[in-house]
Amino acid sequence: MAEPKLPATAYVVLGLVSVRPAAGHELAQFAERSIGYFFPLTRSHIYLELDRLCQLGLLEATEVDQERFPTKRVYELTEKGGSILQRWLDDAELVPERPRNLFLVRVFFGDRMSQERIEALLDEYEQEARQRSEQFTEIVDRLAPRPESAFRRATALYGLRREEAKLQWLAEMRPVLLAQARGEATGSGAAR
Amino acid sequence: MAEPKLPATAYVVLGLVSVRPAAGHELAQFAERSIGYFFPLTRSHIYLELDRLCQLGLLEATEVDQERFPTKRVYELTEKGGSILQRWLDDAELVPERPRNLFLVRVFFGDRMSQERIEALLDEYEQEARQRSEQFTEIVDRLAPRPESAFRRATALYGLRREEAKLQWLAEMRPVLLAQARGEATGSGAAR
């Protein structure tokens, strides 16, 4: 009955285990591949959460010996864990998020930077966006013929659209910002 | 000489004070209005940072009496604070960020939710995106005729493009995801 109030991470780990029972190490790899780009998890953190969820009776661990590798502890959902997860999916409210963006902080203080610095920042940001776009495109294309992967594909497409929006923004703002920097900022270190 | 390694928040607060000297309360309001949507700061946190930056000699506080309001402590940059800020703007590397997105976590686990639940989540997300779009549009338009606000306007336009990307994604994925949910998911609470 007692409803423990858990951080989002706990539910996410619960959800990942529900996909398929796994040991911490496997789980960390799966998490990185599957939800890593919108919910990063460190290995250490995963081990801590698995431990807590076990103590709360939401997960159950089984030691599994392996021939050529160390013994691993495989976790799976308990009945209680399943219903807690389901309730979170069904009922938990969606809190609007306001993630930090230090790139935009730099842009905000753009009038204090040299034109060269601004250009370097924009270039770096663009390169990163292009790389990510390619990665997302690859995933989206790979999952396209698999209707059962529709939800997963949707998250990758979200990532792609986001990166495309960055590139669009860069294309339209680059000339404006550089012109502004040319006209306004003094050389690096002498801004005022 | 000793370079204290500070969290990003400290540099941001330093940057805000550099725009114009201010007391904690004023700063909190300014922060919310200006960089709030890409770098949220709580009042408490601001007070803590101001205190630390003072102790490090990067800020200087002056008590200012007011007629009809309590005395306030106005902070301004010291010379050392100015050069530390400038070095951060000029040299600090841009760490690629991977912010969390719990909405995408829900989508990822979409095959465990009812069609109604998914629709509700998408509706909520869309409504929020529309609201934010309007707000960003307003800011972008207001700052358009002011070339000296180019950088600030650029951050708002970034926000607008991001929200537009969300709406685009919603438009293209909504039918797909709902169709998938119709075909696959059982009613709420009975998923497996």
Add this chain to the structure above:
DNA sequence: TTTGACATGTAAGCCGTTACATGATTTA
């Protein structure tokens, strides 16, 4: 023989949020 995968954890510590605490002045 060294690198890399596989595997599991502990410990320290900061960052940041939430809740608490206080009090003057103006306006509804």
Add this chain to the structure above:
DNA sequence: TAAATCATGTAACGGCTTACATGTCAAA
């Protein structure tokens, strides 16, 4: 008289990261 604005902080706590610690097996 209640609520809102102005104003400043403290305390507790949890979340999460980083660094540390250990060990086997396979491949280069």
